[in-house]
Amino acid sequence: MTGKSSTYRLSHVDFVSADASFPNMLIAEKQLASAALGLPPRKRARLADMLMQSLASKRDVAVAAAWDAEADSRARAFKRGELKTVSVEKAFGFKL
Secondary structure: OOOOOOEEEEOOEEEEOHHHHOOOOOHHHHHHHHHHHOOOHHHHHHHHHHHHHHHOOHHHHHHHHHHHHHHHHHHHHHHOOOOOOOOHHHHHOOOO
């Protein structure tokens, strides 16, 4: 890596070379970042999700699990007819 900035067109995404985008990274990190930016959007999203999950604390995981359980519980109660529903307009206060 020479420190020069280069812009590349890959698929429909423009990105600047790792030298310009990530000036404080080690060469291996720059290469990894450039390779990741070159992935198709769905694969980049999957990689980003994996990286974000790797940063989650035990508390984050517990909170997410609790919300998943709550959502499942509410969905089951709705299917059983145990929940009163309201329109989207009433819930959010504006028309879609």
